[in-house]
Amino acid sequence: MKDNDYRIKPLELEDAYRFRGWERGNYYLLNDYDFIYEEDWEVKAWLKTKKGFFKRYFAIYYDDKAIAYIGLKKINYILRSAELSIVMDVAYQNHGHGYKILEEFLTYAFTDLKMRRIWLDVNAFNEKAIHLYKKLGFTKKAYYLDTYNIQDIDKTREEYIEHQDEFREEGKELLSFVYTYEIKRGEFFELHAREN
Incomplete structure (x- = not known):
């Protein structure tokens, strides 16, 4: 699959090695998204978590640089849906x-993989990502509280203080609000046909 300067291919070990050169995050609340694996065994162990019958992951290249990875997980082959x-x-x-x-x-995903519905979960504080998903046609369907990935977060940091209403503490556990967005095949193609 190729679009202008983009190349999207099934994720392999050689791609994961290229992620090691990525810049570290500059937004404190999302530091757990950084690719922090340096050692050979760490990269291989990380890649194993991306393999399985109900998962498909892809590496994205731009001008021959590995700039992202994208995945479909929790694939339901009967309902043709995935996260x-x-x-x-x-x-x-x-x-x-x-x-x-x-x-x-x-x-x-909707054409070649024959998916009918794709959904995603996003932290309520991740405003840039939410804006992007809405622009693509995703709509919010639900929200819930989930264990936040960074339990030892510095609550004096400006980023946390600015979004503290999107967090809850239950005992010693820090929870964050998560939104579920989804888009269906027909909705996606209808929206993007109007744009083109």
């Missing part, structure tokens, strides 16, 4: 790459 996730090198964020990659990938 979407994407992680991108910080150096390539906020330049329009996310929209182009997801538009191309969703076209591929």
Whole structure:
């Protein structure tokens, strides 16, 4: 699958090695998205978590640089539905790459993979990602509280204080609000047919 300068291919070990050169996150609340695996065994162990019958992961290249990986997980082959996730090198964020990659990938998922419904979960504080998903045609369907990935977060940091209403503490556990967004095949193609 190729769109102009983008190449999206099944995720392999050689791709994961290229992620090691990514910049570290510059947004404190999302530091757990950084690709922190340096040792050979760490990269291989990480890649194993992306393999399985109900998962399909892809590497995204831009001008021969591995800039992101995207995945479909919890694939239901009968209902033709799956959960979407994407992680991108910080150096390539906020330049329009996310929209182009997801538009191309969703076209591929709905056409070639015959998906009917794709959903994703996003932290309520992740406003940039939510804006992107809405622009692509995703609509919010639900919300819930979930264990936040960074339990030892510094609550004096500006980023946390600004979004503290989107967190709850239950005992020693820190929870965050998570939104579920979804898009169906017909909705996606109807929206993007009007744009083109």
